[in-house]
Amino acid sequence: MMRKYLRENLGGALASALTRADGTDTIPAHQALRDAYEITRTLRAVESPEVVQAWLLGMNPMLDDRAPAVVLREDPAAVLRAARFFAANG
Secondary structure, eight states: OHHHHHHHHHOHHHHHHHHOOOSOOSSOHHHHHHHHHHHHHHHHTTSOHHHHHHHHHSOBGGGTTBOHHHHTTTOHHHHHHHHHHHHHHO
């Protein structure tokens, strides 16, 4: 269910990139899936899939101008805070 939701809202390539394990991750793949799902649901509550995709790939000042998709594996809590801020403030 979560994988399908991510594929439908982020596209297959981005959904896979956010949730696959490469052996160097500090969190397990199942946790990455849950984190990506929660962040996507938070953003989709107020934005279109295209905006969510752009937000995940764009520079974010709350994440030291790094893309949320890059920061997600090392600090999912920071990405969730940034997603909640964006959802509340645009």
